[in-house]
Amino acid sequence: MIGTTFDEPLHVLDLPQIYKKPSGTELLKALALLTLQPRTFGTSADVVKGPAVQPAGVTRYLTSIISSPLSWLDTEELREAVWDAASARLSERSGRTAMPAMSRIFNIPTSSGEDYTLTLHEPSLTSDNLGMKTWVSSYLLSRRLHKLLESPPELVPSGSTEPSTANTGKPLRALELGSGTGLVGLSFASLKGKAATIHLTDLPEIVPNLAHNAALNVELMNKTEATVTTGVLDWSITPNPLPTAEERFDVILAADPLYSPLHPKLLVDTINPWLSRGLDARVVVEMPLRDAYIPQVQEFRQRMTDLGLAVVEEGEEVGYDDWESASGDALAVKCWWSVWGWSEKV
Numbered sequence: 011m012i013g014t015t016f017d018e019p020l021h022v023l024d025l026p027q028i029y030k031k032p033s034g035t036e037l038l039k040a041l042a043l044l045t046l047q048p049r050t051f052g053t054s055a056d057v058v059k060g061p062a063v064q065p066a067g068v069t070r071y072l073t074s075i076i077s078s079p080l081s082w083l084d085t086e087e088l089r090e091a092v093w094d095a096a097s098a099r100l101s102e103r104s105g106r107t108a109m110p111a112m113s114r115i116f117n118i119p120t121s122s123g124e125d126y127t128l129t130l131h132e133p134s135l136t137s138d139n140l141g142m143k144t145w146v147s148s149y150l151l152s153r154r155l156h157k158l159l160e161s162p163p164e165l166v167p168s169g170s171t172e173p174s175t176a177n178t179g180k181p182l183r184a185l186e187l188g189s190g191t192g193l194v195g196l197s198f199a200s201l202k203g204k205a206a207t208i209h210l211t212d213l214p215e216i217v218p219n220l221a222h223n224a225a226l227n228v229e230l231m232n233k234t235e236a237t238v239t240t241g242v243l244d245w246s247i248t249p250n251p252l253p254t255a256e257e258r259f260d261v262i263l264a265a266d267p268l269y270s271p272l273h274p275k276l277l278v279d280t281i282n283p284w285l286s287r288g289l290d291a292r293v294v295v296e297m298p299l300r301d302a303y304i305p306q307v308q309e310f311r312q313r314m315t316d317l318g319l320a321v322v323e324e325g326e327e328v329g330y331d332d333w334e335s336a337s338g339d340a341l342a343v344k345c346w347w348s349v350w351g352w353s354e355k356v
């Protein structure tokens with residue numbers, strides 16, 4: 011069985027063999043096991059100790075994947091991801107330390123106890139664009155999401171004129187702001203399945219990789235009957251015309267969205283026109299409590315409150331960023347998650 015920790019290394023023949031036409035997810039999981047220096051957001055207990063697979067035959071295994079047309083896989087994006095991962099594993103074995111890009115695998119807990127697996131492409135880490143990498147608060151939020159989605163709506167705006175989506179049987183409309191590589195939005199999509207649609211958004215330079223990641227996870231999206239779209243939504247541009255009641259969203263998600271003094275105002279000014287005034291409307295955010303950004307977190311809280319939103323649920327948790335500290339240990343990061351709803355008639 012393929013897992014993340016091993017007492018005994020596997021043999022290369024235990025991995026999915028090309029002649030059996032394994033799925034893209036199975037191949038990417040196997041290729042992740044062959045990473046020589048794994049990086050992880052989890053605690054040290056999640057880190058693979060020593061090689062997960064015995065070295066004998068690994069190079070031939072990787073070559074068999076790279077030379078295969080992978081014609082049974084659903085999309086070109088999935089084929090590219092498998093070839094990229096196999097090439098990267100081969101490069102590591104050629105003494106190359108800097109990879110130009112990588113595909114990473116994330117396990118998303120579900121309420122049934124079965125984990126879903128998402129694959130995300132992260133372009134070069136030397137890129138200046140923060141949305142090209144997956145950040146620790148989105149990892150934590152993606153793991154918490156199944157619990158948050160089960161919470162009953164508690165806050166009800168008095169005298170709201172818009173009906174609750176829960177009562178109409180229509181799919182929930184969700185929007186993610188600053189999606190980056192898409193971990194939170196794609197997790198939400200797979201967890202809600204056909205009960206929701208979600209639009210993943212970011213700046214123009216980030217959206218192509220975001221769309222690529224949505225296509226990369228087509229197997230899981232099809233399996234869960236999820237509906238995902240991607241597009242540009244720049245917080246600094248006021249929508250014109252303003253969204254109608256039908257165009258607004260029941261749920262707005264955002265992870266790690268505040269890292270400039272302008273962001274609290276931009277984010278809240280974006281939430282305002284796009285959030286439904288319905289009974290169950292929710293904003294779900296998670297962000298790191300880094301010292302330098304505490305004033306921005308406080309300003310965000312104040313602006314949300316001024317808008318008429320109130321915290322329904324909140325908490326703090328610690329995650330481990332995938333940047334190592336100077337001592338080589340995983341870097342602990344305290345994060346704040348919160349769920350907001352309308353507190354009064356707006």
Ligand SMILES: C[S@@+](CC[C@H](N)C(=O)[O-])C[C@H]1O[C@@H](n2cnc3c(N)ncnc32)[C@H](O)[C@@H]1O
Pocket residue numbers: 140141142143144145146147148149187188189190191192193211212213216243244245246264265266267269276
């Ligand atoms: C720190 S990254 C977090 C990405 C992702 N949510 C995660 O946690 O992995 C912040 C994201 O906000 C996006 N962003 C920053 N300013 C933005 C703006 N004005 N409009 C839309 N997105 C913006 C960035 O492009 C980036 O993807």
